[in-house]
Amino acid sequence: MKNIVLVRKEKIDYGATNEKALVRNSISELALESDMEPKTFVLPLTEQNLRFDLNERFNTFIPSTKVTSDQVSSGRLYVYFDLENYPFYKKLSEAVKKEARRKGVFRLKRTVNYDEDILLIASDLYVLAELFGEPDNVIMKHSNRAKNPYHIILMVNFSGGTMSHLEYTFSDHESMEFDWSGVKKIIEFNSKEMSPIKPNNLTDLPLTYNADAIVASAHLADQNLIEQLNKFRYTVEEGVRQ
């Protein structure tokens, strides 16, 4: 089976991606792909590519912010979550899962571009719920949408025993920082500090992931996933309406 991964091009670290991941600009270019060899095609995340239906011949991987309720039935549509794919998040997840008790404080701060979908927050909640347990309670505050930057705060009490602040600033660049304070264990990450090239604006690292990771971690877009995601989307949409 062949895979199509739709992704923002600056998100892919090709140096860390399997050699069988092939870059294409448009899904129409795949019409001639008739061999049976498994391949992964990486394509830009455009509205045109999102609308193109090649599901019968390809598994398609789209970001969680783009999936809609009517896309459940195909069985070949997969959803990937931005946060889940970052190598540093995987390391955090591995370390936290080793803890016997996941009691602690988790703080996440993301600065994202102005045009980022607000549903990214719902996607992050989905990913974090897998790590810390279902949110028992979510309180949301946001700044005046008419002013830039737009800032959103979520205070979440996860059922696994973690209290959390998730903060999003919609601005002109991307960065991410988080810290986990557990019992006798503290994990800290700041993408600005961990950039392997200085000045930071010369590289997208470490805010990148690879196509293999997307294929490996993606979730089948089934009814259960859509319902879970919609629950978090509702929380976020209600929060910003208040």
Added chain:
Amino acid sequence: MRIGMMSFAHMHAHGYTNSLLKLPNVELAGIFDDDMERGKEAAGKYHTEHFGDQATFLAQEMDAVIICSENIRHKEMVLNAAKAKKHILCEKPIATTVEDAEEMIRVCKENGVILQIAFPVRFSSPIQQLKDMINRGELGEIIAFRTTNRGQNPGGWFIDDQQSGGGAVLDHTVHMVDIMRWYLGKEIIEVNAIVDSYFHNIDIDDAGILTLEFENGVIATHDSSWSKFTEYPTWGDVTIEVIGTKQTVKADALQEHLRMFSTGSKSLNHLFFGNNMDFGLIKDFVECVEQRREPSISGFDGLKALEVALAAYNASNGGKAVKL
């Protein structure tokens, strides 16, 4: 100027006393501490007289006192010092209840003495620089704050609710609430919070996160905890990030440090070389008394910070926002 110390229960008493001794125009008038062993030890260390009786101490000739007792005794000592006509610098939090704080402010006013609250973070150079940038309009309009004050479990009376009146949330909320109020010049009108005890198997809170809203719509988060352990490279942190319409700027009062690596259980140590906030606070208080001016950090400032910390407990217990 003669200044006396009232109680060495709080570890900041040492920093404040050392700061007093650096000032050429100040004489340490003596130390009151009814924990006789602790008081005698402190008096020996700072080469001054120890008083085990509060009334005798307050009868001495002196201009001002610095109170570093257990939180629950702030009220008693402030009222006694005010009635003895001594100007007062009181360790934070001002008190353990709003009513006590209001009474302290009133009695100080009635007796014509200065009541200043010890928020030394206001005297951190990076915190002051950020304040100056805000005042010059370099951040534009403030949209949000993001603050932390996390440290180690101080133990002792701090984890005894009867003496402290609260744990990490009371201990570590008031500093950054004061800084946010100072930066913005506005009051907090709503507090949401989660308060719990996670890290030290103690009966008092050691973890808390607060979500705040100011009267002008600015929103804020605060993390106040005793989450750091002794092997962590430093005691903790004091940070504020200000998200403005022109730019976002973060200040970290404890960021200026060397990284020292060594063998042993603590392989990395941060050696702080930033400015001495305690000295800035004490110098300001002494100037305030000398000039008989209004304190830079008033009893009212202490009260407003206390209100937010207490509201955090109520919000967490009640599971809903507390309006102020």
